[in-house]
Amino acid sequence: MKSYVLITGATGGLGKAFAVECASRGWPLYLTDLRPEPLELLAGALHRTYGVPVRWRACDLTDAGQRTALCEALRSEQARFGGLINVAGGDHEGLFCEQTSAQLRSIVRLNIEATIEMTHALLRLRDASETFRIVNVASLAAFYPMPYKATYAASKRFLLDFSLALRQELAGQGVTVTALCPAGLPTTPACIAAIEAQGVMGQLTTQNTGAAAAGTLDAALAGKAVYIPGLLNRLLRALGGLVPPTVVAWFIGRRWGAARRDLGNPAESSILVPEASPA
């Protein structure tokens, strides 16, 4: 990769893993996330450790005005891009009826709107001399209707279908699109608690972010459509595909209902929490 790879949500658990993995492969980086301080620290350390150019710019991707300003800045800086990793995404804890409309809107804005707009903008700033790699972070939740995470899972389904369709549309134009569909990732104390609440299954289906990031980049370079980290997760996905969606929803509802009771209904959080997803 000679040109910049843009990573959204770059200072979160999975975003950092992608940033480090790209840098260790010698790829120039352009990082964005909500707050400037962690971006500056990460960019400095990556540049020092791996010797790659690292640029960054803070942006609230749920805000359409800020997204436009970011894309405007990218254009005026005349950076050329060889890849885009759409990591920024999230969910709000709580049942559908407990969530505020502002929270629901922010899920759609971040997971869907931001991904579409960044993809659209970056394709116009691509370095035509190399294959442009797009990675969209979906989730295993993309494959199933998920009670307790209805909006989140549906937004991930959008990303999966969007990725598959765009991949076909841009085939032959030097663009690949890969959807990453991980099970729960141990990125925050809340995510780790959710994995623990699932007992042995949580243990077995959980992959470390470093392995997930490395495997995803290999899959992207190979032009794969979908990448699911972990053999067991691939197997579960294959089995899940044989069962009607209404049955899957019933089964997940039962599992997650039990897991929620184990966790003790967590206090509704006012911020977007990153991918705490199912298995």
Next chain:
Amino acid sequence: MATNLTGKTIVITGATSGIGLATAEELTRRGAHVIGVGRSVGRCRAAEERLAALNPAARPAFCTADLALQSEVRRLAGEIRGLLAARGPAALDGLVNNAGTFTYWLALTTEGFETQWAVNYLAPFLLTHELLPLLAAAPTARIVTVSSESHAHTSLRWADIQLRRRYNGLLAYQQTKLADILFTAELNRRLRGQAPHVHAFAADPGLVDTPIGQKGTPELVQWVWQRRRDAGIPPAKAAQGIIALLDEGLAPRPDTVYWRHGQPRQPSRQAQDAAAAQRLWALSEQMCGTNNGSLS
């Protein structure tokens, strides 16, 4: 009781619990001026009060810092320089790199380093660099980095030294403890030319009854750490071995790198690999941005 350590100024990281707190307590009893480092303001304050109650004349002090971050290590060093300058001639007689952590799941710091690699290895490397001018300003000075016999179970995986792609918490822990010994050996080699009156040691505290390995880990792994803990000696006993290395009156052979309970020991073959030590040093300088430092 006046001892060789009375009036000496010694920095101890991870000094709010376990081996670090026990070392700080014993040093304070012996009249040393301890500057402790901890992550939580509340725990630092509690530890400071505990030390002051043991020996108010020793004037213990604490600084709060998250050693997982290099930016925090640098800020901490500045704070220590300020504390020392306020007390008179700025010199430091000892540094105990004790703070250590265990993480079961791969966790990257804000700066993108694997957390155990950052806390258990890079922080001692960088803090030693930052404080070296103060240590060199003392008539003699000692640097003790807490390692572990578990270093002998592994070698450094150069292709993926932070184990990001194939992470295993225990393996990552063992690697950091091996890296601590290699760092100490290479540090001594460099100090011989730059500051021959400063000596570095790596200490194996043995199995100690401390709460490491109990947070954010699955029950099975907690159980393993708990068994280690049950077989362990009290922290106060482990502290004796560290204090022996700080006390120049006990004069440990400065050419011996690895110690347990105040006795010289042979570390693993991998830990004695001079070429690996130099390679690790160069890599660590790049990671910490110390390429233009006094030890380069």
